[in-house]
Amino acid sequence: MQVTNERNNAVISRVSASVYNLVALLSGLLFGAGLTISTMVDPARVIAFLDVFGAWEPTLAFVMMGGISVYMPLYWAFVKPKNKTVFGGSLHLPTKTDIDKPLIFGALLFGIGWGISGICPGPALTNITSGDLGIYAFILSMVIGVLGIFPSKVT
Numbered sequence: 001m002q003v004t005n006e007r008n009n010a011v012i013s014r015v016s017a018s019v020y021n022l023v024a025l026l027s028g029l030l031f032g033a034g035l036t037i038s039t040m041v042d043p044a045r046v047i048a049f050l051d052v053f054g055a056w057e058p059t060l061a062f063v064m065m066g067g068i069s070v071y072m073p074l075y076w077a078f079v080k081p082k083n084k085t086v087f088g089g090s091l092h093l094p095t096k097t098d099i100d101k102p103l104i105f106g107a108l109l110f111g112i113g114w115g116i117s118g119i120c121p122g123p124a125l126t127n128i129t130s131g132d133l134g135i136y137a138f139i140l141s142m143v144i145g146v147l148g149i150f151p152s153k154v155t
Helices: 017-037 043-050 059-082 101-117 121-130 133-147
Strands: 003-005 010-012
Touching: 017 121, 043 059, 043 101, 101 133, 121 133
Parallel strands: none
Antiparallel strands: 003 010
16 A cells, blocks of 8 residues: 655555554654653743743753754664655655745744743644643644634735
8 A cells, every 4th residue: 555645745655554654653652752751841841941041941952952862863874865764755855945034934933932832833732631721722823823824914
């Protein structure tokens, strides 16, 4: 059975749909467990990390460095030389290197939202079972932004 990866339109013919989906599920669970165990799902901890001139909490930097130190050697050893995904699909890495207005505007919006709420998409989805109405409002806002319901230009 062939599985089409919607993200990069690569056809992955060597794995069944159930194996592909199981790996995706396990990867998401591992990511969520890592966020939870490291307490990076706590908005107060993230806001403390962003408070570099006050009561700065560097824990998030150590979590990032831990993730990068595990991922980078594997990327350079296995993914980059083959230019393929783990399942053999082709990689479609970005070729655009320009820093343009949409990139700057998007980065600013993301940073402002992260700084105000202390939440970014991964921890928000991890916190979905918390029952916190603020998390639900954040996720709804995130979905609205992703779907582009609001026009980018005010007329």
